[in-house]
């Protein structure tokens with residue numbers, strides 16, 4: 126799959142890691158010490174100027190940062206110089222048939238961010254809880270003094286026909302995917318408008334663009350996220366804050382690639398595995414581009430664009446990362 130090839134090697138990654146910036150500075154210093162003033166000036170003129178990382182000084186809050194797309198956002202932003210505060214629930218939700226992230230997952234995100242040259246603080250918080258979401262933003266302000274970027278990414282998936290859906294199943298999805306985005310957005314808006322600058326990217330889904338049988342609660346939550354983002358975009362448009370969504374098709378994360386999903390996809394196999402599941406998905410891809418799914422880094426790249434100054438006048442939009450799936454929905 127072509128999408129994998131971008132991880133850590135694209136132009137964004139090259140521009141970012143502070144390790145390579147330090148290496149360039151160290152080299153220039155060595156030339157000056159050994160070759161005298163005149164040739165030092167020449168060497169300095171020839172040395173390629175190392176541009177500052179594009180998000181240097183920026184502070185990003187990412188919900189659902191312990192793994193999956195949240196982790197990919199954290200690593201890419203760190204490669205571009207941002208400081209990250211990541212939160213995650215770090216405990217199960219009983220109506221789901223797959224596990225949510227653990228402290229070990231969060232520790233791995235922290236390790237990868239630091240390896241990319243970034244600062245990371247991880248917080249255990251459930252975005253369903255408005256006070257906890259507010260606490261996440263307050264922690265970022267306390268530790269880092271500002272919040273420039275919000276990636277409202279935390280979300281869960283479950284499948285059930287509407288007629289059999291329980292109140293609890295419906296509630297868990299809506300509370301996490303819709304209230305969760307509302308709670309963290311509401312907490313972030315005041316500091317962003319106060320500083321006259323902010324970028325919010327909420328994670329909707331291809332399921333926020335269409336109906337999917339067996340996923341009515343998930344579709345409702347993801348359509349709702351687009352509505353939240355568009356309305357908020359208008360409210361803060363004159364205050365330097367942009368609000369957009371990304372709408373991914375299936376993404377290769379534990380939300381769709383987990384033992385329960387393997388069993389559903391391979392009902393006649395007594396011992397379904399990740400390898401068998403991935404082979405089946407490759408044989409029978411659902412996207413027009415013929416890939417079984419996109420990778421978390423593909424979505425992170427789209428979010429990074431929406432956070433950048435290149436997208437300063439893009440607000441209230443929903444950007445599909447759907448391997449062609451967007452061409453099959455009505456305009």
Ligand SMILES: NC(=O)c1ccc[n+]([C@@H]2O[C@H](COP(=O)([O-])OP(=O)(O)OC[C@H]3O[C@@H](n4cnc5c(N)ncnc54)[C@H](O)[C@@H]3O)[C@@H](O)[C@H]2O)c1
Nearest residue numbers: 189193194213214225226251252279280330375376378380
């Ligand atoms: N994977 C896909 O196919 C796909 C496609 C489209 C959209 N999405 C959306 O992308 C987002 C990220 O999902 P992912 O695929 O990376 O899945 P994931 O399960 O790997 O990551 C989601 C993270 O959110 C955390 N989380 C869940 N509920 C939380 C809560 N109440 N409070 C705080 N953290 C919570 C989880 O512990 C996990 O770390 C979700 O909003 C999901 O709905 C996923």
